[in-house]
Amino acid sequence: MKSILFNILTCNRLFYLKNCLDSIINFVDLDRIKILVCDNNTVEKGCDVYLDEMSSKYNVEVKKFTDRTRNELYRAMNWAVKYARKQGFDIINFIQDDYQYMFRNDAHLDEAQKVFSLHKHIGQINCNLAWRRKKDGVGKLKHFSIDGTNYVILCNKRMVDNGFTRVAIYKKTGPYPVDAVSWGGDLNKGFDKHPGRYAGVENGEVWFGRECHKRRYKRAMSLFPNIGMMFDCAYVRGQLRIGKYFSPPSRFYLKPLSESRIDDLRKRHDSKKFSFIEDFCEAHGWHPDTSGKHSLSKKHTKV
Secondary structure, eight states, X not given: OOOEEEEEEESSOHHXXXXXXXXXXXHSOTTSEEEEEEEEOOOSTTHHHHHHHHHHHHOOEEEEESSOOTTHHHHHHHHHHHXXXXXXXXXXXXXXXXXXXXXXXXXXXXHHHHHHHHOTTEEEEEOBOBOGGGGGGOOOEEEEEETTEEEEEETTOOOOSSEEEETTHHHHHOSOOTTOBSSOOOTTTSSOSSSSTTTTOOBHHHHHHHHHHHTTOEEEEEXXXXXXXXXXXXEEXXXXXXXXXXXXXXSSSBOOOOXXXXXXXXXXXXXXXXXXXXXXXXXXXXXXXXXXXXXXXOOEEEO
């Protein structure tokens, strides 16, 4: 029985969705997982045809929302959690469409299940490369290993809106608030620190982290990560796509890791060190303007 649901969340970034889904198809054992795509009313030409093709070819489940709302990310995540509970999944892996699997490591699925089985206080596992710019704020770490792979518990960090997550947690927290949004938010109060249009708005990730913190759930990270993240990418705000947006000139935006680079990753793992997006994610056939997450370009197109 498939016990892990991969939930891809997307909106008007078809090139990124294709990149993300193609990497899962190539680097993850599809016999072990179910894929669910939650699409927040993408109107980009070709998206519906593409999702229909993936649905028939790889048994990908698609939930297409037919409108846009400010809380659409968490509306989609709530829908995915209900689907996971109804279908009997124990684990849901939330994946934004700008993530990309970098190499095949089938063991990470078994490890996720074992971590949750052996460490009842761990509610979430991230198997993605870390951002170097965030390393100084990582806080206290507690190390452990599963089947020879090193993990760390982020003692001072709360749970987030991506990664392998226990489905049962949502029985305790309840669903995301109907007015929760994915922008703004104060990490302590759950509201934006600055006055203006973000003031008084509940940030969904902050809300979830706070509710899990109350119940003493912790987040863990694999020190042998196999998932990268796009940098210099366009982002969607309302009806606008902002930044440089183009199809990948190679099969993937990010060059999959070679055996030698996987060896480099393993050496850092063996030394119990984090591995960083900026060091291991390499643009494949294109030239980024920044190694940060969002494109520096102010170019925008209506979608």
